[in-house]
Amino acid sequence: MLTERCPEAARIVLVGFMGSGKTTVGRRLADRLGRPVHDSDTVLEQRAGRTIGEIFAQDGEPAFRDLEHRVVADLLDGPAPFVLSLGGGAAMHPGTRRLLADRALVVHLRVGLATALERVGADPRRPMLARPDLPRLHADRAAAHDTVADVVVDVDGTGVETVADTLVALLDALPSRTTTPRTENA
């Protein structure tokens, strides 16, 4: 059984840039594994009673990041197993990265900037798209997500179902943590 071989796989967390397909792949993966799925953006908006666009506009990005960190920490502390899709900047928070390293199996859905922009276009839920330094932001995020990830899947040119199938196969092939602990791979 997956969680016996790899206890961290009780909490599968999808990270990646906006438009990488985290929400859609997360739903499908959770379906395939028979688990609930959470989306940090949705939980955050419900908790705040405001949209992400409103929070950015009224309180600014640092306040949004604090809220986002608390939402992710609470989800990681909640009942497992689950699949969790994170907002595209959530894993840039050092505290969130520490929690992910300790408690989750992290999957980076790696997407090129061109594909990401084709998919998301202009979206009020994604104020970060208005950043003038988007290529730099994309490169920095990709590097950070690669670092925090246990598994990296390149999603350009690949449909959501295929990505979810690839992940199921990768999870099936995961070696036991008792023989290859994370520290040996670091």
Ligand code: S3P
């Ligand atoms: C953000 C990505 C968004 C959302 C917010 C900030 C980011 O989530 O959390 O707009 O900083 O990249 P998605 O990655 O689901 O679009």
